[in-house]
Amino acid sequence: MSATYQQLKSRTLPEQRAAIRAGEYCSHTAGLGQGYLQANLAIMPEAYALDFMRFCQRNPKPCPLTGVSDTGNPMMATMGRDIDIRTDVPAYNIYRDGKLAGSAHDIRDIWQDDLVAFALGCSFTFEHAILRAGIPVWHIENDTTVPMFRSNIDTVPAGPFRGKMVVSMRAVPEDRVDAVVEISRRFPLAHGAPVYWGDPAKIGIADVANPEWGDPAPVHPGEVPVFWACGVTPQVALEAARLPLCITHKPGHMLITDVAEDAEIPVLTFT
Template sequence: MVSSYEILRKEPAETVRRYIRSGGYASHTAGLGKDLLQANLAIMPEEFALDFMRFCQRNPKPCPLIGVSDTGNPLMFTLGHHIDIRTDVPAYNIYRNGLLSSTVADLTSLWSDTLVAFAIGCSFTFEHALIEAGIDLWHISNNTTVPMFRTSLNTVPAGCFQGPMVVSMRMIPDQRVSKASEISARYPLAHGSPVHIGDPALIGIDDINAPDWGDPVPIQAGHTPVFWACGVTPQAVIQDAALPICITHKPGHMLITDIPNDAENPIIATTTM
C-alpha cells in the first residue's frame, strides 16, 4: 500500500493512476499530476446525458466540460493513455434516487452498457500555478481536502438538472488576492477566475468553518477567503434531480488526465490508445 502523498506528488499521472487502479492510493488528488488537467466526474444513464450536457454548456464556470465517453465505453480515450473510468478515480459516490447510497473504490461491478461518463474541469489544476507563484495553499501543505460549500448562486437549468452552485474556498494572503485571481483566470477549463471574494454571507454561506464537503481551514489574520466555482456542483443538482442511479467522484478525489493544463480543447484531443 502506497501511503505517502509526498512520494506520489513527484510521480507522472500514469503512475499515480496505476497506484489508484491497484488500490494503492485512495485519498485526495490535490497537488498530484503536476501541469495536467484534473477532472470531476459524473456518470449517468444515457437517457439523461443530453440534458446534462446542456446543463454543462449553460454553466461553464462550475461545469467546464473536458471529456465525454461513448455510451457504455468506460475508456476515456480523449483524456489520456488507457484511462478506465471504472478504476482510475480514488473514490466514487453512488447516488440512487438522489440519495447517497455508498462510496466505493471501483465501479467494475456497477458498470453497464447504458452509462455515459462526463469529465468536468477541476480547480486543483490551477493550484500548481498558484504554488509556483509563491501563494501557499493550506489544504495542500497540510494534506487535507479543500473546503466546499453550497451557495445561494443559482445555476441555469436544463431538463431535470437545476440547483445551487457549489464553490471551493482558499484563504489567500490579502496582498496576493489579485494575483491569485489573475493566475486562475488563465485556466477557464479549471473554473477560471473566482466567483466571489470576501464575505461568505453574501453568497449564502452561513458558517465558513463548516464546509458541506472537504475539510475546514484556519481563518488566518491577513488573509481573504476567495471562492471559485466547483465541479461538485453536479453532485448538488444530481441529488435534486433524483436520477435512479448516478455516480460521481468523492469530493476531492479526482481523475488525473494526461491533458496539459494549457490545452485549448481537451474534449477533442487525441491520445495513443
C-alpha cells in the same frame, strides 16, 4: 501495498494513476498530476445525458465540460491513452434515486452498458501555478481536502438538473488576491477566475469554518476567503434530478488526465 500522499507526489503521472487503479491510493488528489488537468466525474444512464450536457453548457463556470465517453464504454479516450473511468478515480460516490447510497474505490461491479461518463475540469489544476507564484495553498501544505460550500448562487436549469452552485474556498493573502485572480483566469477548463471573494455571508455561507464537503481550512488575519465555482455542483444537480443511478467522484478525489493543464480545448497528442 498502500501509498502515502507524499510518496505519490514524487511519482510520475502514469505511476500515480497506476497506484490509484490498483487501489494503492484512495485519498484526495490535490497537488498530484502537476502539469495536467484534473477532472470531476459524473456518470449516468444515456437517457439523461443530453439534458446533462445542456446543464453543463448553460453553467460553464461550475461545469467546464472536458470529455464525454461513448455509451457503455468506460475508456475515456479523449482524456488519456489508458483511462478506465471505472478504476482510475481514488473514490466514487454512488447515488440511487437522488440519495447517496455509498462510496467505492472501484465501480466495475455496477457498470452498465447504458452509462455515459462526463469529465469536468477541476480547480486543483491551477493550484500548481499558484504555488509556483509563491502563494501558499493551505490544504496542499496540510494534506487535507479543499473546503467546499453550497452557495446561494443559482445555476441555470436543464431538464431535471438544477440547484445552487457549489464553491471551493482558499484563503489568500490580501496583497496576492489580484495575482490569484489573474493566474486562475488562465485556466478556463479548471473553473477559471473566482466567482467571489470577501464576506462569505454575501453568497450564503454562514460559517466558513464548517464546510459541507472537504475539510475546514483557516482564514488567518490578513487573508481573504476566495471562492471558485466547484465541480461538486453537478452532484447537487444530480441529487435534484433523482436519477435511478448516477456515480460521481468523491469530492476532492479527482481523475488525473493526460490533458495539459493550460489547454483551452482538450487535445491529446500521442507519440
